[in-house]
Amino acid sequence: MPKMSLSHFEASVLFALFTSIVLGVITKRTDRERVRYAAYCFACFIAAIFGLSWLMYLGHG
Amino acid sequence: MAETTNALPPASRWAPAVILAWLIPGGGHFLLKRPGRGAVLAACVVSMFLLGLMMRGALFSPQTGDILTTVIYVGGFIANVLSGALYLLTNWLGYNQVDVAGHVHDYGTKFLVAAGLLNLLAMVDAFEIATGRKD
Numbered sequence: 001m002p003k004m005s006l007s008h009f010e011a012s013v014l015f016a017l018f019t020s021i022v023l024g025v026i027t028k029r030t031d032r033e034r035v036r037y038a039a040y041c042f043a044c045f046i047a048a049i050f051g052l053s054w055l056m057y058l059g060h061g
Numbered sequence: 062m063a064e065t066t067n068a069l070p071p072a073s074r075w076a077p078a079v080i081l082a083w084l085i086p087g088g089g090h091f092l093l094k095r096p097g098r099g100a101v102l103a104a105c106v107v108s109m110f111l112l113g114l115m116m117r118g119a120l121f122s123p124q125t126g127d128i129l130t131t132v133i134y135v136g137g138f139i140a141n142v143l144s145g146a147l148y149l150l151t152n153w154l155g156y157n158q159v160d161v162a163g164h165v166h167d168y169g170t171k172f173l174v175a176a177g178l179l180n181l182l183a184m185v186d187a188f189e190i191a192t193g194r195k196d
Contacts, residue, residue: 006116006168011172022182029195
């Protein structure tokens with residue numbers, strides 16, 4: 001099994017990507033709604049990643 | 062006034078799809094003639110699981126003790142088992158790894174758990190399709 005080493009950011013983005021796609025596929029009824037919802041979830045994940053990252057950075061001084 | 066019924070349909074109608082969805086990610090959707098959705102779900106769950114393994118994530122084994130230990134280890138074990146054949150093959154082929162410190166390994170463990178939870182969502186979706194609650 002090949003070994004993979006990802007940064008925090010890369011791992012978080014991959015997690016966000018796959019989770020968003022699955023949430024889009026299972027919660028909406030049309031393909032258009034699915035794509036839109038998956039993109040929305042992904043954008044929320046990314047916003048949370050950057051927001052929390054800055055919060056931790058500023059919190060540590 | 063129209064009455065709606067929430068009675069559970071017979072298991073023979075939904076159990077094969079749900080069991081197949083557990084065993085093979087996306088399999089339930091293929092059985093229910095939704096190959097597009099099944100392929101996307103399979104790709105996401107399998108990718109997440111393989112990434113978890115390649116990051117040297119650990120699979121949980123059930124342990125009890127204080128409430129936090131029980132929740133983490135039993136919950137993690139259940140989530141791992143929800144990956145179906147991926148979990149079984151990983152154990153049978155000896156790819157299960159010991160839990161070691163490090164952020165990459167930690168992410169790997171989380172990816173393995175998340176793959177099982179995403180497969181649970183796929184199983185619920187297959188159940189809803191099989192029972193006619195969803196297209």
